Amino acid sequence: MFEALSLITLQQYWWLIVTLLGALLVFLMFVQGGQTLIYTIGKTEDERTLLVNLLGRKWELTFTTLVTFGGAFFASFPLFYSTSFGGAYWVWMAILIAFVIQAVSYEYRKKPGNFLGQRTFEIFLVLNGLLGTLLIGTAVATFFTGSAFSVNKMNLVDLTSGNMPVISEWKGPAHGLEAALNPQNLLLGLAVFFLSRVLAVLYFMNRVDNPPIMGRLKKQLMINAIPFLVFFLAFAGWLMLSSGFAVDPQTGFVAMEPFKYLHNLIGMPLVAILFVLGVVGVLFGIARPIINFKKCHAKGIWAAGIGTVLTVWALLMLAGFNNTAYYPSTYDLQSSLTIANSSSSHYTLTAMSYVSLLVPFVLAYIWYVWKAMDKKKISTEEMESETHVY
């Protein structure tokens, strides 16, 4: 079935899948956002334990989505994997370290003999929440702003010059950290950070049965929603006004085009609709508990969650579709990565496409288990009857 598709169709299909995974990841980073709020919202030991346990039931889902996002990106667009990870070394390493310290913190936090102490593991959680969201947002922003690197496959056969035979070379002196100095990248980083906190607040509202916590959540929703909106709108506005990296579909030649991302939005009405629906969804999700807290506080997470997925998905489509270089090089425009020049072969994409048929099945069982496990709200008292506590 997939064999019959053209290479470019398969590339587009895989861009859709990889970016969907990325979008789901941003939504699931409510876990990270929640981790940065454990001290703000949890004022007592019991309250913090409650919050940590609510996040602890979901952290692995976020983590696995990150791992799968990495694997799927590797399988479908390996040149991105080699260029970005091997080049923007320090950003990716910082992200990885932020996730290493998260993985054990839930399990070890409360366990006797945990060597570093409960407080350390809680700080690990806060750091993971802060760095994970901020740096991933910043790294993703380089899909629009570009990075300084060159790609030359002839380097592989270069046995005479004084260089290593490495295809992708990073030109940024700080190996990725320079991305954090670009204000536009930072805007997205901060937007993702505050979004993750907004989503966490909405998730807690959906799950917690504890009046003092609920009061604080109500306050935190506003406190985080406003900076999120400011940073997000600033980034989106800047994006619409900025030049982008256009690719000539015939020759593969990359050139700057004014208002490229605005053109992409207009040129792909379906993406524009997704984008608008997504933004409206997020706003609606935030507004519901604010307008009618009593009735709607548990419902915000769904609209905002789905809205987040749609918005991020649409943004990433703007980066890669409509003849756009999704990982542009500011050092050498012609080294920019496009979905056409960085993908796996027709054969591999076809094989992987068959595997992608499992995705709906995977989503279905995740959904089923989520519902089965989250039937009841949780209060601090109920934590005591739990069999496995973080």
Place this chain on the structure above:
Amino acid sequence: MNHIDFSLVDWSRAQFALTACYHWLFVPLTLGLSFIVAFMETIYVRTGNEEWKRLTKFWMTLFGINFAIGVATGLILEFEFGTNWSNYSWFVGDIFGAPLAIEGIMAFFLETTFVAVMFFGWNKVNKKFHLLSTWLVAIGSNLSALWILVANGWMQLPVGMKFNPDTARNEMVDFWSVLFSPVAINKFLHTISSGYVLAALFVVGISAWYLLKKRDILFAKRSIIVGASFGLLASLFILMTGDGSARAVAHHQPMKFAAMENLYVGQQNAPLAAFGILKADPNAPGHKKMDFRYLVEIPDVLSYMAFLNPNAYVPGIYDLVHGNPEHGIISYQERVDKGKIAIDALGSYKKAKAAGNDSLASASLSTFETNYPHFGYGYYANRDVHELIPNIPVSFYSFRIMVFLGIHFFALLLVVLILTLKNKIETKKVILYTALWTIPLAYIASMLGWIVAELGRQPWVIQDILPTIAAVSQLKSSSVQVTFWIFAVFFTALLIAEISIMVRQIKKGVAS
């Protein structure tokens, strides 16, 4: 010759090895213990006996402590292919990326989703669904092992692919031959069964400690019966798959095989060095040749092990390096020359293509294709070919210690199981202490297996096609050093925390 930053290559290797070793400290226990708890929970659901439930939960707690840190180190490994081996990621990403993605989609989500039910679902879902979840965790973790070991097996025996000169990379042409490559299948079966034995020894060793302390006695004996039966079956399986693995190495990685045996001069009716002590040969110029200070041989066994024929010829290190026309082996120097021809031909193909010179392009391509099997050797042009020999003492000793320990594990599990079934185990203090102190030995054997497999194939990332010096990312060596030490500190701190928590939980016991 191009400049190679050897410090960068070495630190990149060190960082990957560090991450892989730490990862492998946790994974085998996950692979085996997930099944052991599934067996125990099955007994609970079948019998309705609450004591089996408590037993299941006790081992599940230990499973959880171990699981988290395996997840953390695994994430780093996955991304290090990109961060530290960027050329590799492009050169073979078309083949290597797929198993990683499938691992995520097929295995990790299964594990993650149902591990939550396993830990938190006791009061939320019914018994049968919980049991199913526990089994799915076991299946998920073992499925993930399948895919990553298929990927590793492919690096040892690159099959099912063809080099595409236009994209300058290898591309997959046959998914099934990648999946069912004999190296991949043997590696998968051998590795997971080693995980089962390790988990069995873990369960038996801890139970032995309870018996020595005269507490939780019934729980301990029950655990021993489940653990030792499982471990014993897996031990038999290890012997079979180990034999298959050795044969696959002899066929596809003769240098690794010769290094494992410290065999310099090839021979027919080659004996197996059952036991030996090495010493450096002071008269061998240019490289470190090892002699035997002491050796116990078993006649013909090496030939039989390698080729199922006691008369078969097994090539030695010298035959591979210097060539042996009688047995059709070309020397490394010839392979280096041919590799360089392949690399140069690829360059001239690309240039001719760009210039629109079709006849030169097709001539270059044909030269390239003839010499491609030696491609990776070309990076050793103007270098000492002895650099292509892996570390002999490490390969030799690691292999032997692993095998001896494997035999010890089999015997121990057998004795422990029989004594437990005869209800005599409690009085056999020596056996109980041996079982306890075999836990670290199980980890050592497991790690040595990987050392044989990975150090023995140096310098190849992809056998014969891509050496480490051409696979690495272009970074400052100092950057990799810094991240190496950051990881070393973090992993070590987390390991200490893990062991300390584990010991506390064990001391707390099952009954509490």
